[in-house]
Amino acid sequence: MTSPADRLQAVRDRIAAAARAAGRDPAEVRLLAVSKTWPADAVRELAALGQADFGENRAQELTGKAAELADLPLRWHFIGQLQRNKAAAVARLGAVVHSVDRLSLARALARVGVETGRPVEVFLQVDLGGPEGELAARGGADPAEVPALADAVAAEEGLALRGLMAVAPRGAAPGPAFGRLAALAQRVRADHPEALDLSAGMSADLEEAVAAGSTLLRVGTALFGTRPLASGQDESHQSHGSQQPG
Numbered sequence: 197m198t199s200p201a202d203r204l205q206a207v208r209d210r211i212a213a214a215a216r217a218a219g220r221d222p223a224e225v226r227l228l229a230v231s232k233t234w235p236a237d238a239v240r241e242l243a244a245l246g247q248a249d250f251g252e253n254r255a256q257e258l259t260g261k262a263a264e265l266a267d268l269p270l271r272w273h274f275i276g277q278l279q280r281n282k283a284a285a286v287a288r289l290g291a292v293v294h295s296v297d298r299l300s301l302a303r304a305l306a307r308v309g310v311e312t313g314r315p316v317e318v319f320l321q322v323d324l325g326g327p328e329g330e331l332a333a334r335g336g337a338d339p340a341e342v343p344a345l346a347d348a349v350a351a352e353e354g355l356a357l358r359g360l361m362a363v364a365p366r367g368a369a370p371g372p373a374f375g376r377l378a379a380l381a382q383r384v385r386a387d388h389p390e391a392l393d394l395s396a397g398m399s400a401d402l403e404e405a406v407a408a409g410s411t412l413l414r415v416g417t418a419l420f421g422t423r424p425l426a427s428g429q430d431e432s433h434q435s436h437g438s439q440q441p442g
């Protein structure tokens with residue numbers, strides 16, 4: 197059995213090696229620990245080791261854990277599909293929302309940003325498609341619609357556009373898909389220079405994501421272990437079916 201400290205160090209080593217291989221400064225690549233399905237105590241252990249950013253994919257689980265861990269200076273990220281009626285609760289926590297894929301959701305978040313006077317930081321989730329190039333339809337905007345969505349989001353007073361986010365297609369090599377994402381991100385950045393971040397890369401494909409320019413890796417399994425498959429748990433974002441850390 198490896199300890200949380202060992203696993204965190206192993207992931208940091210992988211990030212540093214991938215950054216060096218890509219000729220990038222490892223400090224440009226931040227780590228977001230995906231704590232979905234794991235109890236608050238597991239978050240506490242990693243937080244004690246210096247990990248500050250954590251991601252959840254269900255609104256209720258996020259609000260519960262954030263309340264339990266309110267004594268810690270954590271930064272929460274929401275990375276799952278978000279229903280409009282749960283958007284306000286997530287935004288009020290100050291969470292960064294990685295899964296904005298439609299204007300109606302963006303506007304629901306923006307209302308909270310205006311109300312609190314603190315813009316909600318958002319990523320636009322891009323659907324990178326399935327192995328045959330079709331849209332995967334598990335969250336994410338059609339790439340063709342992303343530039344217009346970025347314009348609309350950037351125009352919202354209650355939102356701050358951080359960049360693009362995506363999950364690599366299942367059953368296909370992640371490199372080319374991340375390459376397309378990076379090209380789209382560059383295009384969005386031409387009009388919105390503030391959208392500097394790229395949220396891409398998970399346990400199984402973080403090296404390919406770093407090579408493509410990711411600045412924010414969303415890593416769960418390699419940090420916490422293999423998730424128990426609870427009934428009703430949406431595992432549709434699992435990449436490549438791989439559960440192996442490292």
Ligand SMILES: *Cc1c(COP(=O)(O)O)cnc(C)c1O
Nearest residue numbers: 230275398399414415416417433
């Ligand atoms: C679960 C999840 C992750 C983390 O996946 P691992 O393979 O466990 O590292 C990353 N991004 C999203 C959107 C997820 O739902």
